[in-house]
Amino acid sequence: MEYGLDLEYSFNEFLKGFGLSSEIAHIIWLPLPMLLVLVAAVVGVLVTVWLERKISAAAQQRIGPEYAGALGVLQPIADGLKLLVKEDIIPAKADGILFTAGPILVLVPVILSWLIVPFGQNLLISNVGIGIFLWIALSSIQPIGLLMSGYASNNKYSLLGGLRAAAQSISYEIPLALSVLAIVLMTNSLSTVDIVNQQSGAGILSWNIWRQPVGFIVFWICALAECERLPFDLPEAEEELVAGYQTEYAGMKFALFYLGSYINLILSALLVSILYLGGWGFPVPVELIAKFLNLPINAPFIQVFTASIGIVMTVLKAYLLVFIAILLRWTTPRVRIDQLLDLGWKFLLPISLANLLITAGLKLAFPQFFGG
Amino acid sequence: MSIAITTQFICFTVLSLVVIIGALGVVLLESIVYSAFLLGGVFMSVAGLYLLLNASFVAAAQVLVYVGAVNVLIIFAIMLVNKKEDLKPISDIKSRRVISTSICLTLLSLLIRVDLTNVWSLSSPENSIGEESTIRIGEHLFSDYLLPFEVASVLLLMAMIGAIVLARRDVMSKDISTGLPVDQELIEKSSEPLLTNKN
Numbered sequence: 146m147e148y149g150l151d152l153e154y155s156f157n158e159f160l161k162g163f164g165l166s167s168e169i170a171h172i173i174w175l176p177l178p179m180l181l182v183l184v185a186a187v188v189g190v191l192v193t194v195w196l197e198r199k200i201s202a203a204a205q206q207r208i209g210p211e212y213a214g215a216l217g218v219l220q221p222i223a224d225g226l227k228l229l230v231k232e233d234i235i236p237a238k239a240d241g242i243l244f245t246a247g248p249i250l251v252l253v254p255v256i257l258s259w260l261i262v263p264f265g266q267n268l269l270i271s272n273v274g275i276g277i278f279l280w281i282a283l284s285s286i287q288p289i290g291l292l293m294s295g296y297a298s299n300n301k302y303s304l305l306g307g308l309r310a311a312a313q314s315i316s317y318e319i320p321l322a323l324s325v326l327a328i329v330l331m332t333n334s335l336s337t338v339d340i341v342n343q344q345s346g347a348g349i350l351s352w353n354i355w356r357q358p359v360g361f362i363v364f365w366i367c368a369l370a371e372c373e374r375l376p377f378d379l380p381e382a383e384e385e386l387v388a389g390y391q392t393e394y395a396g397m398k399f400a401l402f403y404l405g406s407y408i409n410l411i412l413s414a415l416l417v418s419i420l421y422l423g424g425w426g427f428p429v430p431v432e433l434i435a436k437f438l439n440l441p442i443n444a445p446f447i448q449v450f451t452a453s454i455g456i457v458m459t460v461l462k463a464y465l466l467v468f469i470a471i472l473l474r475w476t477t478p479r480v481r482i483d484q485l486l487d488l489g490w491k492f493l494l495p496i497s498l499a500n501l502l503i504t505a506g507l508k509l510a511f512p513q514f515f516g517g
Numbered sequence: 518m519s520i521a522i523t524t525q526f527i528c529f530t531v532l533s534l535v536v537i538i539g540a541l542g543v544v545l546l547e548s549i550v551y552s553a554f555l556l557g558g559v560f561m562s563v564a565g566l567y568l569l570l571n572a573s574f575v576a577a578a579q580v581l582v583y584v585g586a587v588n589v590l591i592i593f594a595i596m597l598v599n600k601k602e603d604l605k606p607i608s609d610i611k612s613r614r615v616i617s618t619s620i621c622l623t624l625l626s627l628l629i630r631v632d633l634t635n636v637w638s639l640s641s642p643e644n645s646i647g648e649e650s651t652i653r654i655g656e657h658l659f660s661d662y663l664l665p666f667e668v669a670s671v672l673l674l675m676a677m678i679g680a681i682v683l684a685r686r687d688v689m690s691k692d693i694s695t696g697l698p699v700d701q702e703l704i705e706k707s708s709e710p711l712l713t714n715k716n
Contacts, residue, residue, distance in 0.1 A: 168520050274648030282577040285585020292592050
């Protein structure tokens with residue numbers, strides 16, 4: 146499967162044409178995909194915030210944002226601008242350094258995790274070998290930022306919110322990692338590109354969701370819990386804790402939390418689509434269509450076309466999941482903290498362990514279906 | 518010097534400085550919360566050093582285990598206890614300091630001895646296994662390192678049972694050290710009244 150667009154190679158060759166050395170060409174290339182992905186993440190957040198407002202309005206039979214642009218599409222930008230120019234307040238008795246470092250520690254690991262999100266065979270920042278494991282490791286840093294901001298705010302609601310957030314993300318990390326492990330077992334690789342390629346054999350039929358239905362549900366529940374979305378938004382339960390660890394935050398520091406939680410939601414949706422829904426794969430394999438239409442798969446215009454289909458499919462699947470997450474948020478009640486921990490430790494953990502065991506057994510019994 | 522080597526050198530210098538200064542901060546700072554957070558920074562920098570050595574799996578495992586689990590639990594414990602009391606002056610502080618310094622110096626001399634006697638053979642970049650190290654670690658864990666790997670889990674089980682016994686005080690009605698009956702009520706912090714009396 147070594148075909149596909151290689152933009153980096155073409156770009157470097159293009160720069161070498163101007164007489165630059167390959168090292169300098171590489172250095173000029175490096176920031177480009179990072180900037181692109183950062184912009185994509187921020188635009189994704191704007192779209193998600195707009196969707197959240199509109200869908201919540203529809204769920205409650207309201208109209209929602211209406212005047213800022215057509216159908217209120219500019220409302221998220223207005224929100225962002227408002228947060229940008231608001232006064233940056235640090236409470237008098239708060240711990241200034243930790244108060245500032247907290248939101249940064251929450252946001253940075255989430256953005257770093259975009260390193261491994263593939264939109265096509267070569268359309269990702271870095272195809273690192275440890276791929277999906279890097280995301281699990283990075284997402285475990287986040288609770289430190291939450292604890293830090295909860296402690297530094299010098300407010301009992303903030304501290305309780307921070308402690309709840311840490312407890313929640315520790316307990317849901319384990320079933321999350323175990324369900325990823327079942328996928329890795331089937332793929333024989335941690336790399337996200339390999340995981341997608343393993344599902345690309347027969348289009349929609351070979352997606353992991355059919356082979357890992359239990360893993361899919363466990364992963365989705367855990368991903369929602371890690372994002373602190375509504376059935377599990379205990380760290381910021383308004384009625385009990387004001388706003389949890391965000392209580393004392395205002396202006397841009399609050400915006401960092403806000404941005405972090407929405408980027409995390411999109412990232413989780415992207416990862417669900419990569420792990421279980423075939424990533425950039427079209428429901429019918431693109432190669433089959435090209436063969437049927439007698440088109441050469443390696444021709445440049447076909448390559449550009451399939452790459453754009455790949456990007457559209459990834460984003461489409463991710464936003465379908467974001468839609469489900471938003472719908473869940475506005476239609477389900479919140480669980481209690483003891484129910485949350487019970488669900489994590491007494492239900493999801495045994496189920497994901499059994500799922501891993503059964504996957505290993507099936508892999509040995511039917512290597513052609515479960516061996517990847 | 519090529520750009521790659523320069524970048525590596527800069528990264529190594531920054532990471533080493535963060536490790537050393539952070540570790541000193543962990544030991545020397547008065548506030549236990551700052552120490553705990555700095556410990557997380559030290560663990561992260563050590564993971565960065567592993568990355569520089571081409572051991573990306575070990576680096577990610579370091580972040581997951583030490584930062585994501587160990588350090589979070591340390592901070593968690595500190596914040597749940599969070600007593601703001603002054604430390605009692607210790608009577609024989611001088612002799613304690615002498616003993617701890619001598620122990621630390623002995624350990625340091627041992628490490629220096631290891632550093633000087635061991636032959637640090639640097640494998641050339643062609644020999645390094647890089648991404649393959651994940652597979653190699655797995656093979657070792659399930660063959661020649663199987664027993665230590667399993668014994669470590671027994672250790673963790675013992676620690677867990679101990680923690681449960683300590684946390685659930687209804688298991689034991691008497692304090693282990695003093696033999697007095699244990700106070701079963703919730704421990705509450707003495708707090709100042711939020712609103713001062715007007716009278």
